[in-house]
Amino acid sequence: MEHGHSLVIPPHFDGNNYAYWKVRMKAFLKSIDERVWNSVEYGWEKPTTPVSEWQTSQKEAAAFNSKAMNAIFNAVSMEEFKRISNVEVAHTAWNILQTVHEGTKAVKINKLQQLITKFESIKMSDDESFDEFYAKLNDIVNSAYNLGEIYDQPKIVRKILRSLTEDFRPKVIVITESKDVDSIPVDELVGSL
Structure with missing residues (x-):
């Protein structure tokens, strides 16, 4: 079940789609107070x-840690709560969840390598719509971003243009001949396709 977005209720995490939750939870903690997020990021002793x-x-530092702990505890399912219930420091709780769901540094590197390979090899198939293809590509880009790999706009634009089916060739030719591909924002390209 999809949960709505709230300024007072933290985003729910049930163990699925950690990367999505992590980004939303970071934004939620910052919305409480930037220092609340700092207590998660840098820790509190x-x-x-x-x-x-x-x-x-x-x-004050203790209060920011407590606010972060409260938000994290209220955001997670009972199964996830069991992993961190004995923790008093938000930084530690966050790191436990991160390690469990993203893995160690070696696991992150491996996941990132897999995403880079997927990014390089993804092509739009004849039986899928542009929206389906773009959703898959965007998922790869966002997942890589959450692991520290940032694809810049020109790289994504060029990837889209060379990954489309033959049906899109006339549009691709018009776009590449009429515009500077390296300055086209991704959303503008997506809108024109």
Whole structure:
């Protein structure tokens, strides 16, 4: 079941499509406060002194970590919650989920290599619509982005133009002869196709 988007309810994660959830959750945490996201990204270390002796900045840092933990706990399913329920630091909880669903650095590199291969080899088949082809290509590009590989607009535009079926050849010729391919935004190309 697809969940709606809310400014007060974090995006739900049930163990599927981690890359999509990760991007949405990062945006959600930043919408609470940029410092909430910072506590997830850079971590927080609980002071060893009693709470009554904490400096104002230490109390604020603890509050940002608590807000991040609350959001993460409320975003995940019971199965995912079990993985992180004994954690008190948002950075640690985030890293556990990331490692479980993206893998270690070696696994990420392997996944990225597979996506690069898919990007290089994808072609539109005769029995699929342009929208279906573009959705598959866009999924590869977004998945690679979530693993740290960024495809720039000209590379995506050129990939689309050379991956289309023969039916699109007249349009491709017109586009390549009338425009600077390296300056066409992807959405403009998609709109014209």
